[in-house]
Amino acid sequence: MANNPRNNANKKLKHHRNQGSDDFDGNPEAWATLDKNFKQVQSVLDRNRMLIQQVNDNHQSKNPDNMVKNVALIQELNGNISKVVSLYSDMSSNFSTSFHNNGHHKEG
Numbered sequence: 001m002a003n004n005p006r007n008n009a010n011k012k013l014k015h016h017r018n019q020g021s022d023d024f025d026g027n028p029e030a031w032a033t034l035d036k037n038f039k040q041v042q043s044v045l046d047r048n049r050m051l052i053q054q055v056n057d058n059h060q061s062k063n064p065d066n067m068v069k070n071v072a073l074i075q076e077l078n079g080n081i082s083k084v085v086s087l088y089s090d091m092s093s094n095f096s097t098s099f100h101n102n103g104h105h106k107e108g
Contacts, residue, residue, distance in 0.1 A: 030098035037091045044080050044087070051077050 055073050058066035 027098060030095070033094060033098075034091060037087055037094075041084055041087050041091075044083050048077055048080050051080070 051073050055070050055077070058070045058073070
């Protein structure tokens with residue numbers, strides 16, 4: 001069987017998570033927040049997929065009205081990309097704070 005890079009990455013992630021599982025697994029609120037945030041990101045990405053398809057359809061139609069509609073669709077896409085960046089930034093900050101608050105970063 002060929003080495004699957006994705007499976008190797010999953011094994012490494014699972015191993016890394018298990019190394020500190022006593023502290024972080026004890027914080028179900030942190031995991032629930034992370035899960036909620038990933039669902040928000042996925043929702044925005046799903047919306048973007050639909051918007052991109054609509055932009056492509058409008059462009060291929062060569063209809064002037066549809067081309068005008070693309071301006072607003074592309075503006076929404078741009079705003080959604082900013083939302084995704086913001087959500088990931090918040091997730092990173094929240095994860096880091098939760099990680100540090102659970103004793104993973106003790107001095108001494």
